[in-house]
Amino acid sequence: MAKIPHRLYLTEDQMPTQWYNLRADMPAQHDPLLNPGTLQPITEPELYPIFCKELTHQEIDSATRFVDIPEEVQEIYKMYRPSPLCRAYHLEKALGTPAKIYYKFEGNNTSGSHKLNSAVAQAYYAKEQGITKLTTETGAGQWGTALSEACAYFGIDLDVFMVKVSYEQKPFRKAVMQVFDANVTPSPSALTEIGKKILAENPGTGGSLGCAISEAVERAVTTENCRYVLGSVLNQVLLHQSIIGLESAIAMEQLGEYPDVVIGCAGGGSNLGGLIAPFMRDKLTGKANPRIVAVEPASCPSFTRGKYAYDFCDTGKVTPMARMYTLGSGFMPAPNHAGGLRYHGMSPILSKLYHDGYMEAVSVKQTDVFDAAVFFAKNETILPAPESAHAIRGAIDEALRCKETGEAKTILFGLTGTGYFDMTAYAAYHDGKMVDHVPSDEELQKGFDTLPHIPQNEGI
Amino acid sequence: MAKIPHRLYLTEDQMPTQWYNLRADMPAQHDPLLNPGTLQPITEPELYPIFCKELTHQEIDSATRFVDIPEEVQEIYKMYRPSPLCRAYHLEKALGTPAKIYYKFEGNNTSGSHKLNSAVAQAYYAKEQGITKLTTETGAGQWGTALSEACAYFGIDLDVFMVKVSYEQKPFRKAVMQVFDANVTPSPSALTEIGKKILAENPGTGGSLGCAISEAVERAVTTENCRYVLGSVLNQVLLHQSIIGLESAIAMEQLGEYPDVVIGCAGGGSNLGGLIAPFMRDKLTGKANPRIVAVEPASCPSFTRGKYAYDFCDTGKVTPMARMYTLGSGFMPAPNHAGGLRYHGMSPILSKLYHDGYMEAVSVKQTDVFDAAVFFAKNETILPAPESAHAIRGAIDEALRCKETGEAKTILFGLTGTGYFDMTAYAAYHDGKMVDHVPSDEELQKGFDTLPHIPQNEGI
Numbered sequence: 001m002a003k004i005p006h007r008l009y010l011t012e013d014q015m016p017t018q019w020y021n022l023r024a025d026m027p028a029q030h031d032p033l034l035n036p037g038t039l040q041p042i043t044e045p046e047l048y049p050i051f052c053k054e055l056t057h058q059e060i061d062s063a064t065r066f067v068d069i070p071e072e073v074q075e076i077y078k079m080y081r082p083s084p085l086c087r088a089y090h091l092e093k094a095l096g097t098p099a100k101i102y103y104k105f106e107g108n109n110t111s112g113s114h115k116l117n118s119a120v121a122q123a124y125y126a127k128e129q130g131i132t133k134l135t136t137e138t139g140a141g142q143w144g145t146a147l148s149e150a151c152a153y154f155g156i157d158l159d160v161f162m163v164k165v166s167y168e169q170k171p172f173r174k175a176v177m178q179v180f181d182a183n184v185t186p187s188p189s190a191l192t193e194i195g196k197k198i199l200a201e202n203p204g205t206g207g208s209l210g211c212a213i214s215e216a217v218e219r220a221v222t223t224e225n226c227r228y229v230l231g232s233v234l235n236q237v238l239l240h241q242s243i244i245g246l247e248s249a250i251a252m253e254q255l256g257e258y259p260d261v262v263i264g265c266a267g268g269g270s271n272l273g274g275l276i277a278p279f280m281r282d283k284l285t286g287k288a289n290p291r292i293v294a295v296e297p298a299s300c301p302s303f304t305r306g307k308y309a310y311d312f313c314d315t316g317k318v319t320p321m322a323r324m325y326t327l328g329s330g331f332m333p334a335p336n337h338a339g340g341l342r343y344h345g346m347s348p349i350l351s352k353l354y355h356d357g358y359m360e361a362v363s364v365k366q367t368d369v370f371d372a373a374v375f376f377a378k379n380e381t382i383l384p385a386p387e388s389a390h391a392i393r394g395a396i397d398e399a400l401r402c403k404e405t406g407e408a409k410t411i412l413f414g415l416t417g418t419g420y421f422d423m424t425a426y427a428a429y430h431d432g433k434m435v436d437h438v439p440s441d442e443e444l445q446k447g448f449d450t451l452p453h454i455p456q457n458e459g460i
Numbered sequence: 461m462a463k464i465p466h467r468l469y470l471t472e473d474q475m476p477t478q479w480y481n482l483r484a485d486m487p488a489q490h491d492p493l494l495n496p497g498t499l500q501p502i503t504e505p506e507l508y509p510i511f512c513k514e515l516t517h518q519e520i521d522s523a524t525r526f527v528d529i530p531e532e533v534q535e536i537y538k539m540y541r542p543s544p545l546c547r548a549y550h551l552e553k554a555l556g557t558p559a560k561i562y563y564k565f566e567g568n569n570t571s572g573s574h575k576l577n578s579a580v581a582q583a584y585y586a587k588e589q590g591i592t593k594l595t596t597e598t599g600a601g602q603w604g605t606a607l608s609e610a611c612a613y614f615g616i617d618l619d620v621f622m623v624k625v626s627y628e629q630k631p632f633r634k635a636v637m638q639v640f641d642a643n644v645t646p647s648p649s650a651l652t653e654i655g656k657k658i659l660a661e662n663p664g665t666g667g668s669l670g671c672a673i674s675e676a677v678e679r680a681v682t683t684e685n686c687r688y689v690l691g692s693v694l695n696q697v698l699l700h701q702s703i704i705g706l707e708s709a710i711a712m713e714q715l716g717e718y719p720d721v722v723i724g725c726a727g728g729g730s731n732l733g734g735l736i737a738p739f740m741r742d743k744l745t746g747k748a749n750p751r752i753v754a755v756e757p758a759s760c761p762s763f764t765r766g767k768y769a770y771d772f773c774d775t776g777k778v779t780p781m782a783r784m785y786t787l788g789s790g791f792m793p794a795p796n797h798a799g800g801l802r803y804h805g806m807s808p809i810l811s812k813l814y815h816d817g818y819m820e821a822v823s824v825k826q827t828d829v830f831d832a833a834v835f836f837a838k839n840e841t842i843l844p845a846p847e848s849a850h851a852i853r854g855a856i857d858e859a860l861r862c863k864e865t866g867e868a869k870t871i872l873f874g875l876t877g878t879g880y881f882d883m884t885a886y887a888a889y890h891d892g893k894m895v896d897h898v899p900s901d902e903e904l905q906k907g908f909d910t911l912p913h914i915p916q917n918e919g920i
Contacts, residue, residue, distance in 0.1 A: 012465040172887075
């Protein structure tokens with residue numbers, strides 16, 4: 001066959017018109033969300049005050065294998081998708097590896113990441129339901145930016161609670177969201193009861209995604225015609241993000257390739273769950289057997305050092321409880337620059353797959369991640385987001401192992417976004433001021449102590 | 461024919477393998493560069509202390525119509541090119557115009573702009589000649605970033621003199637260049653004699669491209685095995701940037717389209733000259749007759765209010781003299797946020813074409829530019845660089861005229877880059893603190909007074 005191009009873009013008519021719901025092919029479903037009051041599985045109507053109806057349905061529905069992407073959503077996807085499937089020839093050469101490295105690059109839109117894929121869908125369903133205001137949280141700012149873009153497009157008002165440490169590290173993220181008319185507040189804030197409580201208990205806190213989620217949820221349920229939306233963790237988000245994997249699979253098939261290993265960074269699981277979806281399907285249905293690897297920060301190691309337990313999705317304990325790999329909703333991660341990965345929990349779908357042995361996970365230190373990020377930037381012309389660079393680290397390590405063994409493996413990783421708003425972190429790395437933090441067992445135990453004391457968690 | 465896609469990417473084998481030298485089809489050439497000492501046309505060897513030999517040749521050679529793109533340069537182009545030709549369906553709809561709006565988007569690489577097209581070529585020729593160090597200037601930081609990327613790739617040491625006002629407005633630009641190991645100095649600086657002189661005369665100056673050029677040239681000619689490179693104005697740069705127009709023309713032909721009007725922002729002319737190249741060729745050879753429109757800032761109006769005269773390319777008057785539209789090398793533009801357009805002169809090729817009536821030019825005010833930028837971002841998912849937004853303003857104005865007249869014109873404009881490092885400007889716009897500055901005739905006259913008093917300028 002012809003030489004594989006450096007960048008492969010599908011044509012518009014090759015783009016998927018349906019999302020893929022991985023749950024439909026899972027031999028066993030994750031344990032249900034629980035109503036924290038009754039400890040009973042939560043029903044769709046119970047979620048209506050928080051989520052739009054259609055999104056609630058997508059959250060609960062594990063049976064429908066393919067979901068039509070609404071035409072209006074497809075229309076927006078066509079402005080920044082398909083994203084390219086890239087062959088990293090230059091990286092391969094610089095590493096001297098026999099491995100073939102591919103990456104799916106999601107950074108070519110103003111949010112700078114894959115987050116727009118779900119933001120557009122969620123804003124669309126909100127608008128269809130007549131919702132006039134949305135609230136959300138953002139860590140690194142990618143999700144907040146993406147949702148700001150989507151809300152500006154559909155004319156929906158938006159309140160963003162931004163993790164305070166990211167708000168301070170990334171001063172220009174706020175400005176981007178304001179271009180799209182979003183209201184941005186550092187979290188914890190005095191705008192909500194839960195924010196006030198967290199501030200009273202821990203005045204100097206830099207916040208966390210879990211804490212910002214609490215504030216956004218409280219704001220949604222106490223505001224007229226308002227709903228809450230979330231950029232990761234949720235099943236609906238993984239559904240929307242399946243577009244990443246579906247495009248990747250089509251592109252790889254066109255190239256006559258198939259990955260031996262698929263690698264993604266893992267914070268709440270949005271990118272990872274989307275990227276791996278069709279490949280995990282092949283694995284679950286016996287069609288192929290790729291390795292699936294999650295890469296997470298050593299400073300916030302949900303998969304590799306967390307408990308598989310029921311937990312709240314937020315610090316303020318206002319959300320339903322999900323069974324997932326978690327460090328405890330009270331775990332306060334060190335200020336890792338990869339703000340998008342500073343989350344105590346993990347997607348219930350991915351947690352279940354990991355627990356059942358379908359996935360691997362590794363954790364990596366921050367300075368090793370930035371080594372990989374800079375090496376990648378110099379060879380592939382893209383400056384990666386710190387979050388994305390976790391996957392690069394994983395892919396480079398895999399490629400270096402191939403160099404030792406002489407195996408010409410095919411590696412596919414997800415390059416979720418660009419690092420243009422992460423220059424404080426790059427400057428710290430450049431100046432030798434970046435600190436690695438790996439929580440001690442005692443620090444982790446403090447987080448685990450905040451897990452709900454419910455029968456379902458007994459013996460964990 | 462089938463519906464035109466939102467984004468058209470050429471395949472790798474459709475990419476041009478030669479640059480196009482517009483001069484070969486011009487009925488009359490621009491006046492030659494002059495040696496400021498002798499006032500005689502400069503020869504190639506006289507330029508060797510400043511430029512690499514191959515680039516010097518490209519600078520002078522007006523006869524060769526097509527120049528092979530070296531394979532190593534093509535290899536890098538394939539990492540971030542072809543850039544997409546975009547149909548602005550969403551912008552058209554939001555404007556309610558019958559016009560068809562296309563744009564060529566050059567922002568999908570870490571430099572965030574088209575500048576990488578020439579940076580890669582110039583660094584390549586330097587490396588081929590065994591040059592170990594390069595110097596340059598940068599305004600907005602796009603060129604500096606692009607050249608940093610290219611130099612990191614080829615292992616060349618780089619000194620960047622960055623216009624002080626941009627250095628201060630864009631603190632993170634320095635950090636990006638440092639990722640690629642460049643040495644960045646705000647200009648004017650105390651590192652050069654000319655910098656010291658300018659600082660002594662005008663201690664509070666925010667600098668200008670012309671001033672930074674002087675410093676970079678001085679540094680190059682006083683440093684061992686070092687050369688100077690420039691990201692705009694020069695003929696060689698327009699040659700390399702022809703890749704933009706060539707790809708656009710191939711893509712439009714595939715779509716069965718041809719532009720009635722081609723619009724580009726104009727600072728030194730690198731993007732504009734590259735974008736229009738094949739369309740200007742059609743015009744010069746009688747094959748077609750598209751309108752060609754330059755859009756420049758009202759604060760630095762070289763085309764629309766400048767003189768067509770011989771002038772230095774820099775403030776320190778160390779470069780050869782070029783005949784071009786100029787505000788005088790001593791003109792100090794107001795701190796417009798579009799730092800890449802704050803240049804007193806203009807490409808000699810474009811100046812000649814404009815002078816001979818083949819092009820039009822308009823100037824636009826900064827706040828009007830940002831109105832267009834934000835409107836565009838909300839509708840097309842791309843946050844434009846302020847420089848690029850000048851072209852957007854031009855295209856929107858053209859489309860609105862079509863709305864009045866009912867004409868369904870085909871508009872093509874160049875979207876040169878992204879605005880991720882311009883959030884200070886966007887925040888100022890958002891907060892209503894952006895100031896429009898249009899120089900008075902008296903201010904312009906002060907600049908004109910600095911034009912060289914040479915026989916060639918008599919009567920101007």
